[in-house]
Amino acid sequence: MSEFYEGLAEILEVDVVEINPKFNLHEAGWDSLAVVSTIALVDDCFGIVLEGQALDGCETIDDIEKLVALKKKA
Numbered sequence: 001m002s003e004f005y006e007g008l009a010e011i012l013e014v015d016v017v018e019i020n021p022k023f024n025l026h027e028a029g030w031d032s033l034a035v036v037s038t039i040a041l042v043d044d045c046f047g048i049v050l051e052g053q054a055l056d057g058c059e060t061i062d063d064i065e066k067l068v069a070l071k072k073k074a
Contacts, residue, residue: 007041008061021062030058042068 009016012028025034035055042050042064048071050064058064 004041004045005061007045008038008064011037011041019061021060021065023061025058025060025063032056038064046072048072 005019006016009019011034012019012025012030014028032052035052038055039050039052042048046068048068050067050071054067055064058067
């Protein structure tokens, strides 16, 4: 998970120590570029592709992690 958190920190331009499941994405500038970058990051880290619309609706990192878990089960 640390590679994923490091990637999110880079995408959101915050220090990696700030990244945790409760981190509010919208306060960090969650936009379409961040969503596209996160799709690529999730593919690199977990080998799965998430839908942009689903990611766009995420409020926290925990929401992203739940999407990843659901996609892994499918």
